[in-house]
Amino acid sequence: MDVAAERNQLRVGRLLKAHGLKGALKLELYTDNPERRFVPGAEFTLQVPEASTWHGKTVTVREYRVMNGNSVVFLDGVEDRTAAESLVRAILWVDQDDEPEDDAWYDHQLVGLDVVRDDAVIGRLLRVEHLPAQDLLIVKTGDREVMLPFVQAFVPSVDPTAGRIVITPPTGLFEELPADDQTTASGGDASAASE
Template identity: 30%
Template structure:
C-alpha cells in the first residue's frame, strides 16, 4: 500500500465567467461528490477551499465556487491546481473495489511468483481500468487490463498484486 495520506479529488480547469466561478474537473466516482468532502487543500497544503457547485460546463466539468475566490483573475490564477483531501476521509469500499491511489506502487507478480513490475499508474480511457507497469527488465511500460481474469488477486495488506497476464504481454 502506498504511504500517501492525501488523495487528489480534482483539478481546477480555469475560470468560468467573470465573478470568480471556475471549471472544476472531479476525479470522484460521482463527480458532484467532490463538494461533500469538506475543505480541499492545494498539493502543498498552503490553501484550503470550501467548494460550492453551481452547475456543469459544456465540456463535462463542473462549475464551482471556491471560498475566497471572487474574481476571474483569482480563478484564472488557480488553473491547473489539484485539490486534495486526507485519505482517511474517503469512504470504505466494498470487497474487490480499490482506490487507484492504493494500487499505485504495488509490486505485480505472475502466478508463478516472478516479479513482473510495479504499478506506475491506473489508466482508464473508457473501456475499464488498465494498470501501467514499469520495472527492471521491461524495455517500456506494460499495460495490463485490470480485470478479474488478468488480475485474480490484489493484496493491499501485503502490498502485492498477482497477475495472470494475457499471452504475449510480457
C-alpha cells in the same frame, strides 16, 4: 482509476478553466461522488508548480454546482476570473477518509504487488507516477522499467489483498524488441532500398 500521491491523500479533481466572471472554475472529476467530496467547507491540498502563488496552500469549497452538464466549483478567496485563472490545472487532493472511492487505491497499497499478464507474473510494481491526465504504473520487469497507463483498458483488475495487479497491455509494451535487422518489409536490404 486513481491512486494517492501520499499515504494519506487521494486525488479527487483537477481545475480545468475559469468559468464566468465570479471566480468559478470548471472541474474535471476523479471521484465517483462529487456531491459528497465538494460540499461547502471541504478543504483540498493543491498540487501546483513551485512557482505558483498557490504552492503549499489549501483551498476550501464555497459552492459546488453542475452547470450545463459541467462540474463547477467556487472556492473561498477566489472572487474573480483573474484569481480563478491562477488556479487552472491545479490538482485537488483530499485527506484519506473512512469511505474509500470505488476503484481507488493509495500508493502504499499498490507498490510491490505482482503484475500479472495471462496468469503469469511478469514483474512487480515499483511506483506510481501521477500526471495531470492520468496515473502511470511503473513496472519492473527483468532489468527494465515499463510505464503503463493506469486505465481500465490496460488494468482490468487490482487486488491488493491477493497481492496482484492484472494487466492487459498493448502488444509490444512488455515484450523485448528484436535488434534492428536492417531489412525492409519486402525482405530486401534497407540500405539498397534507399539507393
